[in-house]
Amino acid sequence: xxxxxxxxxxxxxxxxxxxxxxxxxxxxxxxxxxxxxxxxxxxxxxxxxxxxxxxxxxxxxxxxxxxxxxxxxxxxxxxxxxxxxxxxxxxxxxxxxxxxxxxxxxxxxxxxxxxxxxxxxxxxxxxxxxxxxxxxxxxxxxxxxxxxxxxxxxxxxxxxxxxxxxxxxxxxxxxxxxxxxxxxxxxxxxxxxxxxxxxxxxxxxxxxxxxxxxxxxxxxxxxxxxxxxxxxxxxxxxxxxxxxxxxxxxxxxxxxxxxxxxxxxxxxxxxxxxxxx
Numbered sequence: 001x002x003x004x005x006x007x008x009x010x011x012x013x014x015x016x017x018x019x020x021x022x023x024x025x026x027x028x029x030x031x032x033x034x035x036x037x038x039x040x041x042x043x044x045x046x047x048x049x050x051x052x053x054x055x056x057x058x059x060x061x062x063x064x065x066x067x068x069x070x071x072x073x074x075x076x077x078x079x080x081x082x083x084x085x086x087x088x089x090x091x092x093x094x095x096x097x098x099x100x101x102x103x104x105x106x107x108x109x110x111x112x113x114x115x116x117x118x119x120x121x122x123x124x125x126x127x128x129x130x131x132x133x134x135x136x137x138x139x140x141x142x143x144x145x146x147x148x149x150x151x152x153x154x155x156x157x158x159x160x161x162x163x164x165x166x167x168x169x170x171x172x173x174x175x176x177x178x179x180x181x182x183x184x185x186x187x188x189x190x191x192x193x194x195x196x197x198x199x200x201x202x203x204x205x206x207x208x209x210x211x212x213x214x215x216x217x218x219x220x221x222x223x224x225x226x227x228x229x230x231x232x233x234x235x236x237x238x239x240x241x242x243x244x245x246x247x248x249x250x251x252x253x254x255x256x257x258x259x260x261x262x263x264x265x266x267x268x269x270x271x272x273x274x275x276x277x
Contacts (some may be wrong), residue, residue: 003085004031006078007038020266021235024274025138032090032137033232035082040130042079043100047107048171060105067097091136096129103129111173116210119177120154127157131233138230142223145230151218152233158211159240162204162247166194166255176207194255204252208244215241231277238273239266 001009011022011034018037022030043063050056070080070087071094086092103125113119131153135145161168161175168175169191181188184203189195215237222230239261247259261269 001078003078003082004035007031007035007082010038010041010079018236020239020263020270021232023270024235025232028089029137029139031082032086033134035079035086036092036133036137038079039083039097040100042077043104044126047104053108056108057105060101063101064098067094067101070094070097086137092133096133099125099129107173113175113177115179116177119175122175123154123157124150127160128153131156134233135230138232140223140226140229142226144221144223145226148218148222148230149233151214151221152237155211155214155218156236156240158207158214159244162207162211163243163254163258163260165191165204167258169194169255176203180206191255196251196253196255200255201252204254205248208248208252211244212241227277231274234277235270235273238269242269 011018022033022037025033043060046056046059046063050059066075066077066080069075070083073084075081075084083092103122106122106125110122113122128150131149132146134153135149140146165176174188174191176191178188180203184199184206186197186199186203190197190200219234219237222234227234242265243259243261246261247254250259253259
């Protein structure tokens, strides 16, 4: 199996909405974003699938050394070998790839966030940096597009947090800011016991409204000259905003289930957004 085939298989197997946004890209950009996405999946799975924290730290340290090997010209992993091809065509800063790993490692050190401000660094590392690298691969003329990419990545991460409240709780993690539990009078134990209430629904509707505001803010900052190049990000925004609507329509019942869109729905949203831009 070639490095590109490995990354393609990794991306397709994830079932992520990101995969649907890549399908309309030209060959060079599609190869690059698929390799980058495969890298994100690899390092994310380290903290999600390795139950021994020390082993997870050692594995992330290995990935840091592998990024160094990538930029020194002798990568060994299929993902970094695929990324090596992309380095010839795109600006993929070493420090940003390392910052993504730093963000993943935060999950080994911190499972609660007192307020939204403290959550922001985590979201920046695991999502806004991803958005910035993706924007480089998709291409842009106006540097204001990087502000769009930063905010869009944050909106994506907040959507993931909203969707995965129950799943994250089963891993012992709570990303929703603790001061907002107090604000909406939701006991933290309700999250771990999958206990629904009107207050919980109001808490989640508040989270959805904040994510929606960030989508609007991000999209308003995308220069017209870069809308066509950034269509893959716009596809993701359409899919994720539709997901937020589905979660809200279901009464925000995210504690005992993970609400998702069907593949057909994602393909239709991707096609509609691509044609509109």
